Amino acid sequence: MSTPPPQYPNQPYGQQQPPYGQPQQPYGQQPQPYGQQPQQPYGYPQQPQQPQPPQQPRGPQRPPGAALRMVKAAVVVIAIVGGLGYYVWDYNTSPTGGKAKAEASASAAAEEAKTHDPEVGDCVKVADPKGKPVPTVVDCGSPEAEYKMGEMLPGQGQECSAKYDYGIQYYSSRGFDYTLCFTKV
Incomplete structure (x- = not known):
């Protein structure tokens, strides 16, 4: 013999109360039939129910050691630029190169012309x-x-x-x- 489900007091139309921990309808509202989304209570602004957009796929992951290679490349570039800068500085300030050499050459040519x-x-x-x-x-x-x-x-x-x-x-x-x-x- 089967027994009918227990009736709870203060339930409109004799409907069952959902078990504890489950979401409940606001007081005085009917549960929604299957396949329909729940409605907001009257007087509250409705928010669109949209699914979450899919996440963007990540780019290809760098192989291990890529950061080390980038650091090595940066060190090489800095060394080359530093070497060129030193060469230009040394050439222009050394008495045997650059402006000093040109001035000495012009001075020697002037002395030679005088002789x-x-x-x-x-x-x-x-x-x-x-x-x-x-x-x-x-x-x-x-x-x-x-x-x-x-x-x-x-x-x-x-x-x-x-x-x-x-x-x-x-x-x-x-x-x-x-x-x-x-x-x-």
Whole structure:
């Protein structure tokens, strides 16, 4: 023999009360039939019942040791940049390179030009006097001194007068031609 389910007092329409721990309908509402979503009580704003969006798939996982490789690559790049920076700094501050070398070279060239560009009263020795003569300024008291410069004649084709023992003519493509006249020391 079967017994009917127990009836609980204060239940509308003789319905069963859900077991403890289960969600209950608010007071005075009917349970929803199967397949329908529960309704909010009157007076409360309704919220849309939407399923949760699927989670985005993660990118491929890095293989173990990838961080170590990135650190090694960063160290190599920093070492190369540091080496280049040191080279540029050293080149520009060293007396044998960079600006210092260019300035020293220009200074040496200016000094060299002075030794081959005598002025009136300078004593010179002449290398290759019969071919392409190059006068070099020397001290008048030295045994190397051969001639003393007496005059510079501007213009092409100028000849030294008879009072001079030796003359060197210079021709320039820039149009500044001259003749240097020397007397023996």
